[in-house]
Amino acid sequence: MSLNDPRMAKAFRFVRSEYSGGEARLVYAFDDGPELVERIGFPAAPALAPEREAAFAAALELLHLIAGVSYYKAGVPGEIRIESTTIDRITAAFLDDLYLHGLGEFAYTNKLDLRGRIRFPSHAGHPGLRRDDGEMGADSSGVRRAAIGLPRSTLVPIGGGKDSLVSVEILKAAGENATAVWIGNSGLIESCAGRTGLPMLNISRAISPLLFEYNRAGALNGHIPVTAINSAILVVAAILYGHDAIAFSNERSASSATLEYDGMPINHQWSKGWAFERGFRSLIHSHVAADLDYYSLLRPLSELAVASRFAKNNRYDDVFSSCNRNFRILGPKPSDRWCGQCPKCHFVFLALAPFMPKPRLLAIFGRNLLDDPAQIAGFDALLEYRDHKPFECVGEGHESRAAMAELARRAEWREDAIVERFIHEVQPQLGPDERSLEALLQVEGERHLPARLVDALERS
Ligand SMILES: CC(=O)N[C@H]1[C@@H](OP(=O)(O)OP(=O)(O)OC[C@H]2O[C@@H](n3ccc(=O)[nH]c3=O)[C@H](O)[C@@H]2O)O[C@H](CO)[C@@H](O)[C@@H]1O[C@H](C)C(=O)N[C@@H](C)C(=O)N[C@@H](CCC(=O)O)C(=O)O
Numbered sequence: 001m002s003l004n005d006p007r008m009a010k011a012f013r014f015v016r017s018e019y020s021g022g023e024a025r026l027v028y029a030f031d032d033g034p035e036l037v038e039r040i041g042f043p044a045a046p047a048l049a050p051e052r053e054a055a056f057a058a059a060l061e062l063l064h065l066i067a068g069v070s071y072y073k074a075g076v077p078g079e080i081r082i083e084s085t086t087i088d089r090i091t092a093a094f095l096d097d098l099y100l101h102g103l104g105e106f107a108y109t110n111k112l113d114l115r116g117r118i119r120f121p122s123h124a125g126h127p128g129l130r131r132d133d134g135e136m137g138a139d140s141s142g143v144r145r146a147a148i149g150l151p152r153s154t155l156v157p158i159g160g161g162k163d164s165l166v167s168v169e170i171l172k173a174a175g176e177n178a179t180a181v182w183i184g185n186s187g188l189i190e191s192c193a194g195r196t197g198l199p200m201l202n203i204s205r206a207i208s209p210l211l212f213e214y215n216r217a218g219a220l221n222g223h224i225p226v227t228a229i230n231s232a233i234l235v236v237a238a239i240l241y242g243h244d245a246i247a248f249s250n251e252r253s254a255s256s257a258t259l260e261y262d263g264m265p266i267n268h269q270w271s272k273g274w275a276f277e278r279g280f281r282s283l284i285h286s287h288v289a290a291d292l293d294y295y296s297l298l299r300p301l302s303e304l305a306v307a308s309r310f311a312k313n314n315r316y317d318d319v320f321s322s323c324n325r326n327f328r329i330l331g332p333k334p335s336d337r338w339c340g341q342c343p344k345c346h347f348v349f350l351a352l353a354p355f356m357p358k359p360r361l362l363a364i365f366g367r368n369l370l371d372d373p374a375q376i377a378g379f380d381a382l383l384e385y386r387d388h389k390p391f392e393c394v395g396e397g398h399e400s401r402a403a404m405a406e407l408a409r410r411a412e413w414r415e416d417a418i419v420e421r422f423i424h425e426v427q428p429q430l431g432p433d434e435r436s437l438e439a440l441l442q443v444e445g446e447r448h449l450p451a452r453l454v455d456a457l458e459r460s
Pocket residue numbers: 070071207215221222223224225226227228229268269270271272324325326327328329330331392393394
């Protein structure tokens with residue numbers, strides 16, 4: 001079948017989702033065009049216990065609906081057609097929100113306004129994404145859910161960077177039964193997972209090759225809420241392998257918008273933020289399995305508070321990297337673990353600098369990014385000085401300013417080119433309401449944490 005142009009399509013179709021032999025297949029299409037098939041591989045998948053079948057089916061369909069965002073974005077047609085299931089209003093409202101905000105940066109960079117365009121069709125009164133087996137309860141919305149007897153065990157997703165490794169060490173200190181899990185075939189993440197000493201699980205994910213053909217032919221492209229997709233994959237995995245919790249490592253700062261445009265906050269990290277966590281957690285409880293917990297262990301921490309914890313332990317120095325250029329599926333990867341040029345490299349260097357000896361930081365990065373005048377523009381964007389925060393997973397402007405102000409007080413840093421310029425050019429323009437480094441290290445803000453982990457987080 002010849003390739004159609006998704007930008008001309010009338011409808012985006014959720015065609016079907018299937019599971020057999022440890023592989024989930026998620027099928028989509030634009031109008032009557034060729035099927036786009038995404039494949040997720042669950043290694044050595046056990047047979048599904050009968051009491052988990054209904055929850056598994058609900059989780060698989062939720063994954064189908066969430067992972068569709070990668071394909072929908074290629075054309076953003078006016079109609080969304082769900083042929084694989086029917087969903088209730090709660091699920092439809094959740095998906096409307098995810099697609100609108102998760103594609104916020106995509107819409108901004110493509111000069112599109114998706115408000116009012118994304119409408120998942122729902123059926124009033126339909127229970128939505130679940131069947132009525134198992135032990136039942138009811139939540140405030142009236143939707144009933146089943147507990148399926150999942151054993152006490154936590155999946156801790158590993159992203160290759162510092163955040164998930166901080167979570168691993170907190171879970172280990174708390175004596176949790178945890179498994180390090182990652183999605184995709186990154187050797188770098190595998191090395192980090194191996195270094196944790198935890199049991200490991202690697203789930204494969206193959207995006208439909210047809211999407212890359214569409215991209216080459218000029219389809220719409222841009223950022224997508226990948227944490228939502230990873231979260232949905234891990235819900236399927238938790239039910240399949242038997243884990244009662246998924247502990248992400250998304251910090252408080254991830255909830256802040258990158259910028260505001262035409263009255264709408266645009267957040268590069270939307271599906272790492274609190275609004276997504278709260279909505280997804282509630283949907284899992286009400287529509288998938290009442291005893292499956294989903295939370296972010298680092299939610300009450302700023303990026304700087306996470307960096308200060310990472311610096312306490314040098315176990316991962318020679319394996320981790322936060323540089324996202326390592327994680328491309330198609331594009332070139334940096335020859336060093338740290339490209340040294342991107343906003344993530346800039347931010348992580350700056351965030352770690354106040355908390356570790358300078359020689360250790362220079363050994364991790366193999367260079368001193370704060371003594372390189374060519375990087376001034378990159379650091380200015382982090383400081384929100386003459387620019388907005390970059391579209392990347394970086395801390396808030398006031399975190400970067402507080403870290404830089406701290407370095408400005410330290411003899412070993414203050415003569416480095418970018419710190420010196422901060423002292424003379426940027427610092428004199430800062431107002432009196434800047435937050436101090438100390439204030440930014442407090443454990444504060446919204447969170448959903450199991451009571452047994454609160455102490456471990458406070459002590460970390
Ligand atoms: C690694 C990376 O940052 N990729 C972003 C980049 O993609 P690029 O075109 O340079 O190359 P590939 O990563 O090889 O992807 C090829 C195309 O595949 C499509 N695609 C990929 C993954 C996916 O889940 N869905 C997809 O549709 C897409 O068409 C790609 O062009 O630029 C893209 C466009 O802006 C980004 O979408 C790629 O971002 C990845 C999805 C990704 O995994 N990014 C994370 C590192 C990331 O940005 N994480 C955020 C969290 C965001 C959230 O709300 O969850 C963060 O850490 O802040």
